[in-house]
Amino acid sequence: xxxxxxxxxxxxxxxxxxxxxxxxxxxxxxxxxxxxxxxxxxxxxxxxxxxxxxxxxxxxxxxxxxxxxxxxxxxxxxxxxxxxxxxxxxxxxxxxxxxxxxxxxxxxxxxxxxxxxxxxxxxxxxxxxxxxxxxxxxxxxxxxxxxxxxxxxxxxxxxxxxxxxxxxxxxxxxxxxxxxxxxxxxxxxxxxxxxxxxxxxxxxxxxxxxxxxxxxxxxxxxxxxxxxxxxxxxxxxxxxxxxxxxxxxxxxxxxxxxxxxxxxxxxxxxxxxxxxxxxxxxxxxxxxxxxxxxxxxxxxxxxxxxxxxxxxxxxxxxxxxxxxxxxxxxxxxxxxxxxxxxxxxxxxxxxxxxxxxxxxxxxxxxxxxxxxxxxxxxxxxxxxxxxxxxxxxxxxxxxxxxxxxxxxxxxxxxxxxxxxxxxxxxxxxxxxxxxxxxxxxxxx
Amino acid sequence: xxxxxxxxxxxxxxxxxxxxxxxxxxxxxxxxxxxxxxxxxxxxxxxxxxxxxxxxxxxxxxxxxxxxxxxxxxxxxxxxxxxxxxxxxxxxxxxxxxxxxxxxxxxxxxxxxxxxxxxxxxxxxxxxxxxxxxxxxxxxxxxxxxxxxxxxxxxxxxxxxxxxxxxxxxxxxxxxxxxxxxxxxxxxxxxxxxxxxxxxxxxxxxxxxxxxxxxxx
Numbered sequence: 009x010x011x012x013x014x015x016x017x018x019x020x021x022x023x024x025x026x027x028x029x030x031x032x033x034x035x036x037x038x039x040x041x042x043x044x045x046x047x048x049x050x051x052x053x054x055x056x057x058x059x060x061x062x063x064x065x066x067x068x069x070x071x072x073x074x075x076x077x078x079x080x081x082x083x084x085x086x087x088x089x090x091x092x093x094x095x096x097x098x099x100x101x102x103x104x105x106x107x108x109x110x111x112x113x114x115x116x117x118x119x120x121x122x123x124x125x126x127x128x129x130x131x132x133x134x135x136x137x138x139x140x141x142x143x144x145x146x147x148x149x150x151x152x153x154x155x156x157x158x159x160x161x162x163x164x165x166x167x168x169x170x171x172x173x174x175x176x177x178x179x180x181x182x183x184x185x186x187x188x189x190x191x192x193x194x195x196x197x198x199x200x201x202x203x204x205x206x207x208x209x210x211x212x213x214x215x216x217x218x219x220x221x222x223x224x225x226x227x228x229x230x231x232x233x234x235x236x237x238x239x240x241x242x243x244x245x246x247x248x249x250x251x252x253x254x255x256x257x258x259x260x261x262x263x264x265x266x267x268x269x270x271x272x273x274x275x276x277x278x279x280x281x282x283x284x285x286x287x288x289x290x291x292x293x294x295x296x297x298x299x300x301x302x303x304x305x306x307x308x309x310x311x312x313x314x315x316x317x318x319x320x321x322x323x324x325x326x327x328x329x330x331x332x333x334x335x336x337x338x339x340x341x342x343x344x345x346x347x348x349x350x351x352x353x354x355x356x357x358x359x360x361x362x363x364x365x366x367x368x369x370x371x372x373x374x375x376x377x378x379x380x381x382x383x384x385x386x387x388x389x390x391x392x393x394x395x396x397x398x399x400x401x402x403x404x405x406x407x408x409x410x411x412x413x414x415x416x417x418x419x420x421x422x423x424x425x426x427x428x429x430x431x432x433x434x435x436x437x438x439x440x441x442x443x444x445x446x447x448x449x450x451x452x
Numbered sequence: 453x454x455x456x457x458x459x460x461x462x463x464x465x466x467x468x469x470x471x472x473x474x475x476x477x478x479x480x481x482x483x484x485x486x487x488x489x490x491x492x493x494x495x496x497x498x499x500x501x502x503x504x505x506x507x508x509x510x511x512x513x514x515x516x517x518x519x520x521x522x523x524x525x526x527x528x529x530x531x532x533x534x535x536x537x538x539x540x541x542x543x544x545x546x547x548x549x550x551x552x553x554x555x556x557x558x559x560x561x562x563x564x565x566x567x568x569x570x571x572x573x574x575x576x577x578x579x580x581x582x583x584x585x586x587x588x589x590x591x592x593x594x595x596x597x598x599x600x601x602x603x604x605x606x607x608x609x610x611x612x613x614x615x616x617x618x619x620x621x622x623x624x625x626x627x628x629x630x631x632x633x634x635x636x637x638x639x640x641x642x643x644x645x646x647x648x649x650x651x652x653x654x655x656x657x658x659x660x661x662x663x664x665x666x667x668x669x
Contacts, residue, residue: 053487053488054486054487055661058482059654061646062647062651062653062654063647065593065596065597066524067586067588068521068524071521072517082588082590082592085588087592088591088592102478102481102482103481103482104478104641107642111595140513140517140521142510142511143651144510144656144657144658145658297492297665298492300491300492301489301491306491349667351495351667375667376516
């Protein structure tokens, strides 16, 4: 299929335009520090305390960070990115705080300003550092708490803050709401793909994202074709379709919970048994691995990523694919939040192999895979473009080593970032969607 | 009371009390901070197997990282092995442990202990130099990192001097060695030497957290 989509250039211009002239949050320095510390206190639980008390300061985590590797800037060592949290823990919460306090400097507003760059621009929360730590410290979880603190202090970067506010207040993202989805569904239906929009009852509820609607409508059409082919009783709801969650990206819990609640409530009302997540790593992580805890109850439906769903349908014999390889080879880029943070690693490889494609692995893959460089909302930050491009060079090197014809990935954000990086570098290997790759080989 | 009598009497007792109470206090204080219950549906996994698995698997870096952290990996093993052998298999140490624990075990020849202690000192000095010169380690280091190295290094060096009877009377050297070990014991719960205790719970919780998502930690 070839549904008309917005160009990447136009999308970037739209993001930049959206945040121009938007005033920052007015707070006194004291209030910012107070709010950040209050958030640190709220988020510091037993797990984080054990982690903070275990750190050897060995610095090995730097070797896992793509931003450190790309720049050799020691400030990008992951251990340093959670330094404010460690200082707060030592001064205010550690069982040894009475001893540490005189020797540990308090957090200042200057610290918050400095760490804004370190945890938003220079950290995608990919968690590769979590895999190298000899103590097993969840470094990315500690850095995420710092993001929460900065969000509470009003230091969310403008681009993220604008879209966070948009999702929270208008239930749209990048201007995409119910009307835009309906218009796209009409376009896809006009090309002969049935999309059961706004059904009151169904077994499966497919979610999508504004990014998919604007940039990758073919992916939505491909998901629909796969679901139809498998004979699934499904729907997509124009009033609850947005899987992206800017709350988790920015470190804003109320927005995160609100975005989850919109989906959960609609799924309950429609007696949904499975919520099917689109190609968005962070959306999967949010709903699958945080949704129930955030809602305070077990979810009454299963949450599946597309690779999990497709793999299960193939195994059950409900989805027949044509194994048309023609000698084609692909390499699969593991989205961090689907793979090392979500446990979805084998399924996409099984499916691609079932399509007859030769799957060539990058030197590091699956749980040790390098991030695309723009995860956790980083891809919208205009000021971090150079840093992202440097990180992309690592991916490019890894992809080139495989010699594969195409890069396939299961996350639209990874895809955007890899495509922009490729465009800037004049690198011509196509970066394609996992779901579209599958839909192209549906058996007649 | 001579210096040796103090070092082997009240000095040692106080150091041990501070060590034990400090370790328990810090461990309980961290572990007992509440965590929100994870209500998400786990993949099929065994939490104990995942936790214990992480304790083992994190003893060696994943293949993808091995090359970039080889120095720390090799020196880490060399340091810990040399230290444990020197501490646990030196005949006079075993006599001391027997007086506290009530049982003993075979010792290694003094020549071997001298070699392992020398290796431990050499590796620790190498790690100290690296900490002071490697861009990342130097940048992230604070007083705790250096104090922790020095208190251990001094304990080792004074031990070797006492063993070799070099520099002063044996009783004085032994007293200094005991005092330096006591300083290390007192520092232990306050600084990052505490990692010796925290390794297990930290790795275990990582193992279970990854395990419930179907990921090998």
